[in-house]
Amino acid sequence: MDIVRRNNVTVTGREDGPVVVLAHGFGCDQNMWRLVTPVLAGEFRVVLFDHVGSGDSDPSAWDEARYSSLEGYAQDVLEICRELDLRDVTFVGHSVSAMIGVLAAPREPERFAGLVLLAPSPSYIDDGEYRGGFSEADIEELLESLESNYLGWSSVMAPVIMGNPDRPELGEELTNSFCRTDPRMARVFARTTFLSDNREDLAGVTVPTLVVECAHDTLAPREVGAFVRDRIAGSTLVTLDAHGHCPQLSDPGPTAEAIASFARAR
Structure with missing residues (x-):
């Protein structure tokens, strides 16, 4: 399959940058x-690019078995890098894509100059001293609600995830984005996202890494950012004075500057 079409890959900016x-x-x-x-x-x-099952990716490429694990998404990232012959990549992964980057980079570290993990969480479920932000029952309830009424779940959860209640247009945008996703595919991606535990995978990252957390994030509490930083050798943690889980929308300037500063140093 044409990978560029499969993942709706677009390239912009400086051709030689x-x-x-x-x-x-x-x-x-x-x-x-x-x-x-x-x-x-x-x-x-x-x-x-769009993950398969999202945006304008090719829906015929979606396979439940492949995308029931973050490994399937990590393999897609590597295939995109090979197809475009990308080298010295600074990979910026938001939310679940942070862990997709954590899985991809150790497979072919020669392709990666560094990782930026934006609002990452290696596990959303509390476990002993680890605080992921949710109990196992919380996550199961969330997934049951999503599976029974995806559009209703989206309209309730998207504004909570976005935060910034004084800027309702941001929550509306995320709601609309959720609602454009095929519910069947979204249900699988949701289970993959919220039930994955990648805490042990963090130690396998050997490329320079920047962890970027938000000061007020309902999905990824501050303890998670410190946990990721402590388990990726040599990584750096930056805290944005931002609310919500999507700082690329709510605080794009500081988010872009954090990415650019890190990428310049590579």
Whole structure:
């Protein structure tokens, strides 16, 4: 299959600039980067794509078995890099895509100059001293609600995930993005996202890594950012004075500057 068509790959920015790949989270698509991309495009070659099952990706490429694991998405990232012959990539993964990057980079570390993990969570479920932000019962209830009424779940949860209640247009945008996603595919991606546990995979990352957390995030509490930083050797943690889980929309300027500063140093 044509990988560019499969993942709706788009390339913009400086043709000879350092490569930055932007990967979106659950329920979103590459449009979620639209406020960050113009800032980066003057200096970097920016590669965007839609995960299979999201945005304008090819729906015929979706396979439940492949995408019931984050490994399937990580393999897609590597195939995109091979198809475009991308080297020295700064991979920016938002939310679940942060862990997709964590899985992809150790497979072919020679392709990656570094990782930016934006609002990451290696596990959403509390476990002993680890605080993921949710109990196992919380996650099961969330998934049951999603599976029984995806559109209703989207209209309730998207504004909570976005935060910034004083800017309701942001929550509406995320709601609309969720609602554009095929519910059948979204249900599988949701289970993959919220039930994956990638805590042990963090130690396998050997490329330079920047962890970017938001000061007020309902999905990824501050303890998670510190946990990721502590388990990826040599990584750095930056806290944005931002509310919600999607700073590329709510605080695009500081988010773009954090990405650019890190990518320049590679």
